[in-house]
Amino acid sequence: MTEPDPPVDPLDALFEGYLNGQLDDAQTADLEARLLADADARRSFVRYVRLHTDLLFELQARQASSRVLDLIGRDLPVPRKRRRRVGRRVVALLATAAALLLAVGVGARLTRTEDEAVAWLENAQDCAWADGEPPGQLRPGRPVRLVGGLAEVRFRCGARLVIQGPAHLDLVSGRVVRLHHGRLTARVPPEAIGFEVLSPQGKVIDLGTEFGIAVAAGGETEVYVFEGQVEAHAAAGGPGTNLTERQAARIEAGRVTATEADPKKFVRAIVPTPPAGVARSARLGCDRPVPGPLPDLRGAGTGLTHRLPGTGGTLFHNDEYLTLDTARGRLELTPTRSDLNRQFRLHQGEYLGLRLSDLGYTGAEDFEVSAVFPDTPELKFIGQFGLYAGARSDRVIRGGVLKLTKQGTEVQTQFLVNNPDGWDADLHEVGLLGPGTDVRLTLRRLGGKYTLTVEDLTGGGASTLAIRHPDYLDREPDLYVGLFAAEPRSDVGQRLLVKELRATVWVPAPK
Amino acid sequence: MTSLDRKTEFARYLAESQTRLYGYIHSLVPDLNHADDLYQQTALVLWGKFDAFDRTRSFFAWACGVARFEAANYIRALARQRRFFGEDLSLLLIEAHEEMADDELDDRRTALGRCVDKLNAADRELLTECYLNPGGVPAAAARRNRPVHGVYNSLRRIRQALHACVTRALGS
Numbered sequence: 284m285t286e287p288d289p290p291v292d293p294l295d296a297l298f299e300g301y302l303n304g305q306l307d308d309a310q311t312a313d314l315e316a317r318l319l320a321d322a323d324a325r326r327s328f329v330r331y332v333r334l335h336t337d338l339l340f341e342l343q344a345r346q347a348s349s350r351v352l353d354l355i356g357r358d359l360p361v362p363r364k365r366r367r368r369v370g371r372r373v374v375a376l377l378a379t380a381a382a383l384l385l386a387v388g389v390g391a392r393l394t395r396t397e398d399e400a401v402a403w404l405e406n407a408q409d410c411a412w413a414d415g416e417p418p419g420q421l422r423p424g425r426p427v428r429l430v431g432g433l434a435e436v437r438f439r440c441g442a443r444l445v446i447q448g449p450a451h452l453d454l455v456s457g458r459v460v461r462l463h464h465g466r467l468t469a470r471v472p473p474e475a476i477g478f479e480v481l482s483p484q485g486k487v488i489d490l491g492t493e494f495g496i497a498v499a500a501g502g503e504t505e506v507y508v509f510e511g512q513v514e515a516h517a518a519a520g521g522p523g524t525n526l527t528e529r530q531a532a533r534i535e536a537g538r539v540t541a542t543e544a545d546p547k548k549f550v551r552a553i554v555p556t557p558p559a560g561v562a563r564s565a566r567l568g569c570d571r572p573v574p575g576p577l578p579d580l581r582g583a584g585t586g587l588t589h590r591l592p593g594t595g596g597t598l599f600h601n602d603e604y605l606t607l608d609t610a611r612g613r614l615e616l617t618p619t620r621s622d623l624n625r626q627f628r629l630h631q632g633e634y635l636g637l638r639l640s641d642l643g644y645t646g647a648e649d650f651e652v653s654a655v656f657p658d659t660p661e662l663k664f665i666g667q668f669g670l671y672a673g674a675r676s677d678r679v680i681r682g683g684v685l686k687l688t689k690q691g692t693e694v695q696t697q698f699l700v701n702n703p704d705g706w707d708a709d710l711h712e713v714g715l716l717g718p719g720t721d722v723r724l725t726l727r728r729l730g731g732k733y734t735l736t737v738e739d740l741t742g743g744g745a746s747t748l749a750i751r752h753p754d755y756l757d758r759e760p761d762l763y764v765g766l767f768a769a770e771p772r773s774d775v776g777q778r779l780l781v782k783e784l785r786a787t788v789w790v791p792a793p794k
Numbered sequence: 795m796t797s798l799d800r801k802t803e804f805a806r807y808l809a810e811s812q813t814r815l816y817g818y819i820h821s822l823v824p825d826l827n828h829a830d831d832l833y834q835q836t837a838l839v840l841w842g843k844f845d846a847f848d849r850t851r852s853f854f855a856w857a858c859g860v861a862r863f864e865a866a867n868y869i870r871a872l873a874r875q876r877r878f879f880g881e882d883l884s885l886l887l888i889e890a891h892e893e894m895a896d897d898e899l900d901d902r903r904t905a906l907g908r909c910v911d912k913l914n915a916a917d918r919e920l921l922t923e924c925y926l927n928p929g930g931v932p933a934a935a936a937r938r939n940r941p942v943h944g945v946y947n948s949l950r951r952i953r954q955a956l957h958a959c960v961t962r963a964l965g966s
Binding site: 304 | 816817820821824825826828830831878879880882883886887890891893894899902903906907910921922925926931946949950953954956957960961
């Protein structure tokens with residue numbers, strides 16, 4: 284719907300142009316002359332720009348109300364009728380909100396809708412789902428219908444199920460599933476003992492470790508114990524039958540009978556298939572300038588080509604936070620104050636790297652991005668650094684090294700976190716990392732599963748982190764990968780060193 | 795005076811002026827991201843120069859002077875050849891800012907809240923997108939499939955309506 288352009292007072296037009304940053308030199312001079320000449324015009328001007336600021340705070344406060352007041356509003360009265368001095372309260376509110384948001388940091392969400400989920404999909408291989416889409420939140424009562432492929436579901440209680448399609452099961456609770464038909468293997472750690480799998484003919488209670496259960500179309504149930512023991516019950520009731528390692532049983536017609544073991548029918552773990560296809564790689568050795576769109580502060584091309592969309596908007600073309608030290612063969616990145624969690628100050632955020640479509644990525648291929656960080660800095664001044672993969676700043680997965688406060692002490696830890704909508708979720712953090720080690724980080728997607736591997740190049744050893752499957756990335760036709768360094772709390776930056784950045788996409792072999 | 799006393803004193807001065815100072819800085823650089831950065835920068839410089847601050851003077855006026863200096867450098871560094879208001883006008887504008895009494899500022903904010911309530915939902919939504927979403931006006935226009943100048947026209951219409959509403963509410 285088009286709006287008629289009403290005749291505009293030239294002074295009003297200049298005020299608006301000023302606020303929008305649209306005035307050219309001549310118009311600015313015009314505005315200046317008018318304001319110098321007329322005290323009333325000046326009074327109008329300062330009140331108009333005041334409106335601009337107040338409007339910003341007003342809109343922020345309204346938005347902050349829905350996000351933050353639930354948390355802190357119980358102590359602060361929410362003004363329903365606007366009273367005097369509400370301005371001060373708004374500013375105080377924003378200040379408290381800001382302080383609270385700063386404290387919240389990585390991994391925290393202010394609205395915990397996924398707290399009700401008792402399980403989540405952690406790994407999937409060639410899955411075809413009856414609904415056409417992977418199940419979202421796995422809450423009690425949720426049916427899971429897998430037409431084909433393998434799905435690994437991790438429960439909050441610690442149990443892990445590998446489900447083989449075709450299968451249909453219901454999540455009865457955080458510790459009970461009902462298998463209508465299909466096969467699954469359950470791995471149950473000590474804290475989840477008592478996990479139950481119900482079947483049309485009976486049920487199996489796990490007493491520790493690992494078992495497989497298969498329910499055929501007619502409801503006949505077969506159980507096999509890989510490790511530990513289980514208690515098998517027939518539907519009719521009666522005492523359970525204990526089964527131990529390498530024992531198998533059938534449950535049908537109200538009875539549990541021993542049977543011949545057939546462990547091969549069960550899949551115990553999803554083994555990542557090696558990447559299929561031809562590797563297309565880009566490698567930056569940081570040992571010579573490579574012309575490109577993201578030069579360092581002196582204008583030397585770093586070879587990096589794309590920032591994560593939604594970041595770096597107000598950074599200068601010659602990036603003052605980036606230095607290519609060809610003599611030492613490394614890139615130096617000064618972290619800036621930004622945080623992908625809550626999309627904080629991303630206009631100054633350093634998230635830069637490459638675009639996968641440049642390597643032939645079209646949306647479904649396996650890929651990985653890796654970087655070597657020599658002599659990892661003491662995280663006194665760097666809050667977090669590592670690698671990211673995503674479509675934009677609010678649809679991304681990232682991982683690396685993070686500074687956290689645990690029980691009053693600051694520690695460095697490895698982390699991997701999803702960010703599906705601007706807020707961090709499903710933070711997985713593990714281990715401690717001392718400063719001064721050389722590490723290689725690799726963020727990869729193989730067979731659809733995302734992992735972050737942290738290799739300690741100094742001391743040897745590696746650890747791999749997995750995470751709840753970021754299905755929000757599955758439908759993206761293009762992804763941006765690269766490295767980042769951020770310090771959410773201050774601008775005092777120590778430099779992050781990067782020795783090598785490599786991105787690989789496995790494209791289908793030409794026929 | 796101990797350093798803790800100095801900090802408390804500075805904090806108090808800053809707290810008293812912060813809204814007005816932010817408003818002044820925002821009037822110099824209407825882009826929020828830059829206004830935010832500039833505010834932080836200015837506050838740091840003020841703290842650094844606090845010893846030299848003549849307490850018989852207006853803290854706000856002094857702070858604005860510093861802000862103006864920082865803004866000029868900031869804008870120059872942005873490599874955008876934007877002309878800045880000359881010093882004569884700037885001093886007059888600082889005076890005009892200072893002239894607005896605390897009560898008037900509070901009343902304006904209160905009135906604005908009510909005036910925003912009176913907007914229709916579509917206008918409020920447009921404002922929220924233009925002011926708060928990354929990408930600002932151009933992104934809001936793209937999302938609605940409207941030409942950018944059309945959205946600027948809407949923004950002008952809404953802001954002028956709010957300005958008129960606030961002015962009416964203050965009875966001035």
